[in-house]
């Protein structure tokens with residue numbers, strides 16, 4: 001059954017978050033704003049040394065618990081060079097094409113002051129360069145930032161306080177439309193953060209009970225690959241990351257629902273947790289799809305790579321032109337929120353994972369087809385039962401190998 005999330009709050013929060021520059025490495029202002037919001041809602045939270053936020057929504061049992069993760073940092077740039085022509089050479093923060101930087105407006109944060117400016121190709125004027133403008137290669141060496149101040153040479157830049165390494169925040173150019181489309185840069189992952197905050201607000205106000213503690217982790221360095229490498233509680237048994245899905249030909253991500261990701265560049269996500277999330281979608285009538293992302297990693301990868309023995313998964317909102325001129329739809333954020341509510345209010349998939357080391361008896365079983373046996377009479381059984389018929393055991397299957405056949409066995413093969 002669908003719950004009614006505070007979507008007006010979600011949109012207001014999203015617009016506000018998009019107005020706060022937070023390139024990886026310069027995230028303190030957004031961390032302060034989100035912390036303030038959590039405080040207002042009466043949510044207990046703490047900051048890690050580096051400034052990630054770990055909030056806790058208490059459940060009936062405090063351990064083993066679960067984590068949901070979003071990232072506060074976005075793409076951006078840093079000053080690479082103070083140029084002789086009074087402009088700034090840039091290097092990207094995070095992975096994004098120089099193509100999407102051309103024409104961007106942004107803020108440069110020097111040690112003492114904030115400047116505004118535009119990122120432009122070196123040959124920016126059609127009246128001067130004619131069709132050479134179209135022949136310039138797309139790369140960051142071919143761009144420079146024009147600062148809106150009377151700066152004509154390197155000495156002017158130095159005297160104004162510019163330095164190599166100054167952070168550049170790229171404006172989001174956010175626009176919400178009445179039909180639900182949301183256009184902006186940095187929807188990755190501020191749309192995820194706003195959805196998470198709306199879910200927290202809903203859970204607080206509706207006083208819905210959580211069966212176990214849920215830690216909400218707001219990470220600050222996902223775009224450079226080290227998001228959730230630290231900050232997880234030791235007894236977190238399962239973790240769901242919320243990030244952007246990839247809309248493109250050949251991809252299966254949907255624009256108006258939630259997409260459960262089966263694998264990304266770091267490999268397949270946890271089988272049991274992923275299928276449990278799919279089961280929740282079906283059970284609660286949440287529009288959903290499955291997808292695999294090819295050039296993609298998220299906070300789940302950094303959590304596993306840094307040695308956490310936990311089950312991880314990734315759920316996403318549909319995002320067109322990710323890391324470029326991004327667009328999502330409010331329906332998609334609502335679906336992600338619906339899934340989060342049903343996940344956070346459900347029991348953990350395996351209750352016995354309190355201790356990190358469990359016996360084979362307690363370990364979940366995955367259905368299988370024996371390789372060596374073939375049954376003549378029921379070839380249709382190859383299709384097997386869908387997992388959601390095992391609602392009550394949440395993915396665990398009783399052992400029954402008697403009626404299974406090899407997936408590629410045909411009638412002729414049968415003795």
Ligand SMILES: [Zn+2]
Pocket residue numbers: 071188189222243244
């Ligand atoms: Zn992201």
